[in-house]
Amino acid sequence: MLIQKISSHASISRRALLATGASALSLAACRSSPPGPTFAALTYAHKGVFRLQVERIEIATDYMPPMRRPNIDHEAPVSPLETMQRWGRDRLQAVGSAEHFLRYVIRDASLKETSLPKTPGVRGALTTDQAERYDLSLSASIEIRQTRASFVDANVDARTTRFRTVKEGITLEERDRSIYELIEQGMNDIDAELERQLRTHLARYVVL
Numbered sequence: 001m002l003i004q005k006i007s008s009h010a011s012i013s014r015r016a017l018l019a020t021g022a023s024a025l026s027l028a029a030c031r032s033s034p035p036g037p038t039f040a041a042l043t044y045a046h047k048g049v050f051r052l053q054v055e056r057i058e059i060a061t062d063y064m065p066p067m068r069r070p071n072i073d074h075e076a077p078v079s080p081l082e083t084m085q086r087w088g089r090d091r092l093q094a095v096g097s098a099e100h101f102l103r104y105v106i107r108d109a110s111l112k113e114t115s116l117p118k119t120p121g122v123r124g125a126l127t128t129d130q131a132e133r134y135d136l137s138l139s140a141s142i143e144i145r146q147t148r149a150s151f152v153d154a155n156v157d158a159r160t161t162r163f164r165t166v167k168e169g170i171t172l173e174e175r176d177r178s179i180y181e182l183i184e185q186g187m188n189d190i191d192a193e194l195e196r197q198l199r200t201h202l203a204r205y206v207v208l
Contacts, residue, residue, distance in 0.1 A: 041082075041083070041086065042078055042184055047191065049092070049093045052095065054094045054102040054205065057101070071110055076176075084138065084187070084190070102143065104141075114133045129167065130165040134165075134166070134182055138189070139160075
């Protein structure tokens, strides 16, 4: 009986040791798994700064992310709103006149997700559908205001809307990459339009 009991204890110990080893290997695998991809912030200083004859630059935001679906601004790999704010810091610089100040106002920076209908039946099982649609809407204005009375002496606006669909079965990384590229393209639209408007309609405030 004593020998049998020792044998039984030895068997339990081996099983416990194997289970512990398996758990340790599993934990190590979790710890060593590569982190998810990170996406660089979108910046615009490399495109050049507009030096403007104003006392100061104010960056204002009329748009507040709802933080609930269908809006997914808060889930995007880069924030559309923060990217719009970054544009103002990167490309606008006050260099003078106390008679005016500049307000850069973000009107819209929304990103929405819509689930698309799937192909039904047997055909659907053989079809890779577009699963989601992402709609981006960006809008901003630049106002030159009088310092004393805050009256608007001049203003320009820029707006863009873009969308992209993604197919079913893609990875989270592929989804985020698609959204990142959508925001980048939309911001390129805003950047190009505001630059054109500054050079065309606000040229008298731009210091060469």
